[in-house]
Amino acid sequence: MNNNEEENHATTNNIIHDDIVIDDNDQDVDQNIKILVVDDDHVTRTVLKKLLKNLGYEAHTASGGRKALEQLLRLEFDLMLVDVMMPEMDGFSLIRVFKQASSKEIPCIMMSGSEDPETLAKCFQCGAEDFLPKPIKEEILKARIQKCLAYRKRKLREKYYKELLNEEKRLKKELTEQRDRNNEQLEEFKKKVSDTIETPLQVVMETISDLMNGKYESEQYKVALITIMKSLSSSALYRPAFVDYVQNANMEDSIRDWLVNQYSKDGEDGIFHDSGVAKRRKSKSETRKSSIPTTQITEDILPFDLDTYVPELKNDSSMNSTNYSCFEYHEDDLKKHVMHMFKQLDLYEKFNFRPIKLWNLLEALRSRYKKNHYHNFIHAIDVTQYVFIFISSDKITEMLTLEEKFMILTAALCHDVDHPGVNNNFLINTQDELALIYNDRSVLENHHAAYAFKLLNDPRYNILEGIDDEFYKEFRRTVVNIILATDMASHFSICSKFQARISTGPLLNDAIEDRMLLLKIIMKCADINNISRPFPIAKEWAELCIKEFLQQGDKEKERNIPVSPLMDRDTLNFPKSQIGFADFVAAPLFKHVATAFSNLTYMHNSIMYNRDQWQIIYDDAEKRSRATSETADTAVVSGDSTTSDSIAPMSQLTSQTSTSTEKDDEADDLISPSTPSTMRDKETELNPTETGVGSTGEHSGEASNLSGTVNNIRSPKVKQVASPQIPMLFIVSLAFLIAAICALYFQGRYASA
Numbered sequence: 001m002n003n004n005e006e007e008n009h010a011t012t013n014n015i016i017h018d019d020i021v022i023d024d025n026d027q028d029v030d031q032n033i034k035i036l037v038v039d040d041d042h043v044t045r046t047v048l049k050k051l052l053k054n055l056g057y058e059a060h061t062a063s064g065g066r067k068a069l070e071q072l073l074r075l076e077f078d079l080m081l082v083d084v085m086m087p088e089m090d091g092f093s094l095i096r097v098f099k100q101a102s103s104k105e106i107p108c109i110m111m112s113g114s115e116d117p118e119t120l121a122k123c124f125q126c127g128a129e130d131f132l133p134k135p136i137k138e139e140i141l142k143a144r145i146q147k148c149l150a151y152r153k154r155k156l157r158e159k160y161y162k163e164l165l166n167e168e169k170r171l172k173k174e175l176t177e178q179r180d181r182n183n184e185q186l187e188e189f190k191k192k193v194s195d196t197i198e199t200p201l202q203v204v205m206e207t208i209s210d211l212m213n214g215k216y217e218s219e220q221y222k223v224a225l226i227t228i229m230k231s232l233s234s235s236a237l238y239r240p241a242f243v244d245y246v247q248n249a250n251m252e253d254s255i256r257d258w259l260v261n262q263y264s265k266d267g268e269d270g271i272f273h274d275s276g277v278a279k280r281r282k283s284k285s286e287t288r289k290s291s292i293p294t295t296q297i298t299e300d301i302l303p304f305d306l307d308t309y310v311p312e313l314k315n316d317s318s319m320n321s322t323n324y325s326c327f328e329y330h331e332d333d334l335k336k337h338v339m340h341m342f343k344q345l346d347l348y349e350k351f352n353f354r355p356i357k358l359w360n361l362l363e364a365l366r367s368r369y370k371k372n373h374y375h376n377f378i379h380a381i382d383v384t385q386y387v388f389i390f391i392s393s394d395k396i397t398e399m400l401t402l403e404e405k406f407m408i409l410t411a412a413l414c415h416d417v418d419h420p421g422v423n424n425n426f427l428i429n430t431q432d433e434l435a436l437i438y439n440d441r442s443v444l445e446n447h448h449a450a451y452a453f454k455l456l457n458d459p460r461y462n463i464l465e466g467i468d469d470e471f472y473k474e475f476r477r478t479v480v481n482i483i484l485a486t487d488m489a490s491h492f493s494i495c496s497k498f499q500a501r502i503s504t505g506p507l508l509n510d511a512i513e514d515r516m517l518l519l520k521i522i523m524k525c526a527d528i529n530n531i532s533r534p535f536p537i538a539k540e541w542a543e544l545c546i547k548e549f550l551q552q553g554d555k556e557k558e559r560n561i562p563v564s565p566l567m568d569r570d571t572l573n574f575p576k577s578q579i580g581f582a583d584f585v586a587a588p589l590f591k592h593v594a595t596a597f598s599n600l601t602y603m604h605n606s607i608m609y610n611r612d613q614w615q616i617i618y619d620d621a622e623k624r625s626r627a628t629s630e631t632a633d634t635a636v637v638s639g640d641s642t643t644s645d646s647i648a649p650m651s652q653l654t655s656q657t658s659t660s661t662e663k664d665d666e667a668d669d670l671i672s673p674s675t676p677s678t679m680r681d682k683e684t685e686l687n688p689t690e691t692g693v694g695s696t697g698e699h700s701g702e703a704s705n706l707s708g709t710v711n712n713i714r715s716p717k718v719k720q721v722a723s724p725q726i727p728m729l730f731i732v733s734l735a736f737l738i739a740a741i742c743a744l745y746f747q748g749r750y751a752s753a
Contacts, residue, residue, distance in 0.1 A: 033149070034076065037061045038068040038094065039083040039111065044134070048081060051138050055145070065089025065097075072098055077106055079148060081132070084112040084119060092126045099127065107152045109144055111136065304336060306355050311337050319344070320392040322529075322606065324385055325537045326378045334381040335362040338413070341388045347406050352466025361413075361461035368417050368451070373548040374541070375419035382541075384412040386526035395597050399509050399518065407475055408519050410463070411482040412526060414452030419444065422552045424487070429561050442487040449483040478519070485520040486527050494520055495589055502596045525593060525603075531578070531586045531610055532603045538610050542578055575618035582611035 035057050037048045045061040052059035060077070062068035064086055071077075082091040089097075091110055098106075110123040113134040123131050129148050132141065311333075317323035319341060326334060339358060342348060348355055369377040390396055391405045400408075420427075424443045427435040438446040453476060455461050464472060485494060498521050501507070507514040525532075530541035546566070553567030566577050590604040 032058065033078045034058045034060065035079045035081060035145070036068060036071060036077045037081045038065065038086070038091070039081075040064055040086045041083070044083070044111075048136065048141075051136070051141055054138065055142050057145070065091075065094040068094055069098060069101070072104070072106070073102060076104075078152075079145060080106055080108040082108055082110055082128075084110055084114075084123065092122060095126050095128065105152075105155070107148045109148055300356055302339075302356055302359055306339055306343060309336060309340060311340055319385065320389045322386075322389065322533050322603065323537075325533070326382045326385070327537070327540060331366060331377060334378065335359065335366070338362060338381060338384060341384070341409065345391075345402070345405055345409075347402070347409075350402055351406060351463070353463045357461060357463045357465065361455060361463060364455055364458075364461050365413060365417055368455070370419060370421060372419060372421040373551070374545040375416045375421060375548065380413055380416060383415065383526045383529065384409060386529040387412045387522060390522045390526070390600075393597065393599060395599060396518070396522070399507065400515060403471070403474075404478070404515060404519060407478045408482055408522060410452075410456075410475075411479045411523060414455070414479075415448055415483045415486055415523070415527065416444075417448050417455075418451045419448070421548055422555065423564065424489070425564055426552055426556065429556075430559060442484055442489070445484045445487045449480045452479070452483070478516070481516070482519055482523050485523055491524065491585065491589075494524065495592060498596075499592050502592060507596060521589075521593065525589060528586055528589075531582055532590060532606045534606075535610050535613050542574075546572070546574055546577070573618075575614045575621065578614040579611060579618065582607055582614070587611065 033056075035052055037045055037052070037059060039045050039048070039061075040063055042063070045063070049059040049061055060071060060075070062071055065088055068080075068082075072080075082094060084091045086094075095108055107129045108127065109130045109132055110128045111132045111134055112119055112123075115133050120131055129151055130144050132144055311319060313319070313324070314328045315323055315325070317325070319337065329337070339355060339362075342355075342358060348358075365380065366377045369375075369380060387408055391400060391408065397405075424435075424440075426432075427443050428440045432443075434447050435443050437443075456464055459465075464475065467475065484490075494517075498517055501514065501517060507518060509515075530545075531538050533541075549564075549567040550569045550572070553563045553569060556563045556567065566572060587604065587607050590600075590607055594601040594604045
């Protein structure tokens, strides 16, 4: 929209013209209204000037037509009061001459001591809006002026909208013509680009042509095909001719900037350039100065021997296994596990930093992660361990550089630091300070990234102390973009890019765009990895996540703002939410990963297995709900007092609901991220049925018995089990049946009598 359009739209609701303010409520604003009184009689002019002043108008006077014309052409007036009969120039001549000499549209009220029809008709014929008989009374004068001004305002509005409509038509025509010109330029540009591509697509065409013409011997076929594959795998098939032509083409600067920005982005999203990543560090002395004041580091010795340390893992898991559960270990043990991951990759020596720096950073992160149900320090370690699984797998470890592994592990540790336990929508809807700082765009993700580098620039936690400034810039740009990729608002965009890329062939080690996209996908998978772990672990994480969601929903209700999806404890269906998350978010993402890396297919299979377990829980709850309703109906029909007693009255149901809510709050207090073992013990007490093993496997039996725990999340389907409702139609039918039996009984008694 151009400046003219913005001005037009800005004045659509408030039209300012000739010092009269016109709004959509048709109310006159009589401030600063200037009225010219034209009359040859001095007494009449004086009286009218006084009356107008009493009514709040600014009055000017003229003793004749010629003097009135001088003022009308020199000053701005909103209304004229003109006497019909004047010696030099009567009122009719004044109006006629003024309209010929000026384009101003000033409404006019004619005045006369005579009210004969001929005079009245002549007044309106010459263009007057109204007529006032002399002597003029204040009430009549006020009413006629207001009526005249309102009429003028409507005419101004009509004129304005006509002008606005014509302007819109003109702008539309210009935009259509401009669009057609742009399309012609683009079509011409496309044709020239297709005609000027020489590398590497031209190499492919020439090689295929040579093969078809039998230029190569049979043993040379393989070499020729390899040449074709290498050429097709290039990420810059069209870039040489494209960039050259765009820079030299005769087109508008705006179109050129848009094309260059959209189709020739080098180094976007923190993509590495070989000059920055492949090179070794210049000098250990070239270190950055931290903006955070230097403080005394209190701990300078590790509390354990890192060189001899071997993690003592439970449940036959390993550091690169999805069976790993953070809930099994103390937070100090989790910190040691991360230290071990870095040692396994030889990151301390390669990037020249002391292990104590990482230990201090982990301790700082533990204190900076809030005690949320889900987004806490344990979640950060869980995500980091899942990233370690990815970068340790055969194909991915060969594809990523050591620098990139260092970056993504650091990003995983910091990706949710200082998370407040609510999502971006909550912060935006409540106009939180973070939302204002980051302009409502990836609010939390920007905050996590900024907070992470505040810590990393502190000398106590600076694991980047041994790298040069050039690599630091690459490190920062990449870590920030990896953390920003965790914003779910960009989930489908990133997934679509990854799907489109792998559909054209395998990812390439030497393609910097491929590696950057892979880092984002790894981070996204790790961030939602819980559903791919064994079902007991997946369920535990899901319950923590939902508890945090419900807490946000409660806060939204307190603030009278719309409750976010899956966060209303009165409507949430917990098992169904997990099924939907698997179907539409997790499974498609991990399916793409399995397509690109077949050795990771087991992750997708685990998600589908867990999805089936949630389906079992959901179906079981539905069956029990229907069975309870049928039992209630049967009890009413048969009149079985024993069965009827099983149907709680409304007051008892209300009491049960209250008790259930108290247990819910108690469960919230029991499940603390810092004490995972206590959480599981308390959950076992709350859910004594969670012990069975079914025929379909270890987890399927558990899933079936776990359906009893759904009430703790307050699924609406399961709530119906506790409060069955007798159909109103059935009650009415039963009443009619009893009335009919009574009528027949009394009719028989009367007949026998």
